[in-house]
Amino acid sequence: MTTSDYKAIAPTLPKEPGVYRFIDAEGSILYxxxxxxxxxxxxxYFGDKKHMPHKTRTMVKNAQRIAYTIVETETDALLLECTLIKKHQPRYNVMLKDGxxxxxxxxxxxxxxxxxxTRRVIKDGSTYFGPYTSRQRTKDLLELIKTLFPLRTCTYQLSAANIEKKKFKVCLEYHIKNCLAPCVAYESEEEYNKKIQQIKNILGGRFAAVKRHFKEEMQLLAADLEFEKAQVLKEKLRAFEDYQSKSTVVSTTIEEVDVFSIxxxxxxxxxxxxxxxxxxxxxxYTxxxxxxxxxxxKDILTYSVAHLREKFNSTASEIILPFEIPLSDKSLRVTVPKIGDKKKLLELSQKxxxxxxxxxxxxxxxxIKKxxxxxxxxxxxxxxxxxxxxxxxxxxxxxxxLGGDFPVASCVVFKNAKPAKKDYRHFNIKTVQGPDDFASMR
Incomplete structure (x- = not known):
């Protein structure tokens, strides 16, 4: 792909975050x-190439076109990039070997x-939040949560019967105040579940409820003259907003679905x-x-849904659309979402x-301007x-x-006000002696 090819598309490139793909003449993704x-x-990729690695210059040279997908955030771009690299394994990308x-x-x-x-999502009714692109960031967030809300880490079966029979004893986690010992009924299930609800609010990005909770806690600390602890709580509360809630390009609630927009x-x-x-x-794909x-x-989308599903061998039993359309395949479930993850996917497609x-x-x-x-x-x-x-x-x-000897001539051609360099010619003149321009022209 030449610099002039890039300049032709440069005015139309978006300023939003996203994922781009360099594609060669055969349609293979290079990068x-x-x-x-x-x-x-x-x-x-089309600026000063003096300091550009040879591998990058070769990739750009072999590219025929550039495709891209717009997403909402830089984090979404990272997640989508990772997914596409694992799927297509482009020649010029670093291969992800750890899986x-x-x-x-x-x-x-x-x-x-x-x-x-965890890295595994198991369908056992548990609630999952993420994905998080940074393992360290996830650890920091979990550490923050456990500091604010002491939780158990043991794998005991804390049934009402087992607690009543006093099958368990308090462990070190209780003594260092990392856990309030629900295993021996020092903490009620009701109180424990209140903490879980606040954790869900934090991870789900519902900060208003969390802020109300902590403001009440800070007021109590201030009333007890625990100003330093109140200030620490205030600083940690501010840190919540630095964490992502959920990603548009990876969802734990959606299995297999096709999304279309027009x-x-x-x-x-x-x-x-x-x-x-x-x-x-x-x-x-657009x-x-x-x-x-x-x-x-409505008519165009009806045709395109059938065509694109066949083109990409889709087996999804559900499709997400901006409006209802007639479909020949009655087994397909059509969803026109108003809220939630499916609505976010539709908005991404529409964008x-x-x-x-x-x-x-x-x-x-x-x-037209040209x-x-x-x-x-x-x-x-x-x-x-x-x-x-x-x-x-x-x-x-x-x-x-050259001093009357070795006469030569040249021809340059312009078509539609542009140089037609393929038609340029150079002539060595053998039939004219001396500096005779008129004879050379003939």
Whole structure:
């Protein structure tokens, strides 16, 4: 891909975060990368190449086009990049050999629930929060939670019968105040579950309820003249907002689903397709269609859903759409979401498809501007030279010699006001003796 190819698409590149893909002439993905700002990151590949690694220069040279997917946050871009790299394994990407997935914080479904970090999502009714891209950040968050809310870490079966029979004894965690010993009924199930609810509020991003809780705690500490502890609690409360709640591109509540959206104008239509498997976006594709009979969006989307599902061999039993459409496959479940994770996926698809339509319109405007500029130049030249026709094809000749010997000539060609370098010619003249430009021209 040349710098001129890049300059042609540069005005239409988005400034949002996302994932970009360099694709060769055969349609193979050469490289997948993430960006906080797609426009700025892609531009970096076409700047000063003196300090650019040879491998990167070769990759850019072999690329035929650049595709991209817009997401909401830089974290979403990182997650989607990781998923796509594992799926496509591009030649120029560093291969992920450890096969590890993302970290989650699990609230176990059990009496007096434990809270811990895991990489496995097990469908046993437990509640999972994440994914978190940084393992250390997840540890810090869990440590913060356990500092604020002492929880048990043991694996005992804390049934009412076992506690009543006094099967357990307090351990070191109780003595160092990391746990309030629900195993011996020092803490009631009701009080323990109140802490779990506050933890869910923190991890789910519902800070208002948490803030109310801690403000009450801080007031109590202040009333007891525990000002230092109140200040520590205040600082930790501020830290909550630095943590992510949930990601749009990876979900623990969605299994396999296809997401479709459409954007159109009088002439063109774009349909975006997002494929979700095991809760992760593994593919995003936008199809362009040309309207012939002023078809409605409903008709275009009906056709595109069937076509794209067949093209990508989809087996999803549910599809997410912006509105209801008639489908021949009655086994498909159609969802038009209003809230929740599915709504977020639909909004992500709509954001991408709207940008493709905007990009097409911007390209058309740029082409008109270029065309107008070319016509203006040629029209001015026609008027200045008093020509009958616009000079869309121009040939320029020049002669030269070295002290009357070795005469040569050259020809340069312009088509539509642009150099046509393939038509340039150089002539060694053998039939003329001496410095005779007129004879050389003949």
């Amino acid at each position: 997948i990368g993430k960006a906080k700002q797609l426009k700025k990151r892609i531009a970096s 590890k997935s993302y970290s989650y914080i699990c609230i176990k479904k059990e009496r007096f629930p434990r809270v811990f970090i 954007a159109s104008n009088e002439k063109d239509a774009f349909v975006n397709y997002i494929k979700v498997i095991n809760g992760a976006v593994i593919n995003s 199809q362009e269609l040309t309207k012939n009979l002023n078809e409605e969006d 991408n498809v709207r940008y493709f339509l905007l990009q097409k319109q911007q390209k058309a405007i740029n082409n 065309q107008n500029s070319t016509e203006r130049i040629l029209s001015t030249l026609q008027q200045d030279l008093h020509m009958k026709h616009m000079p869309i094809h121009i040939e320029c000749f020049d002669n030269s010699n």
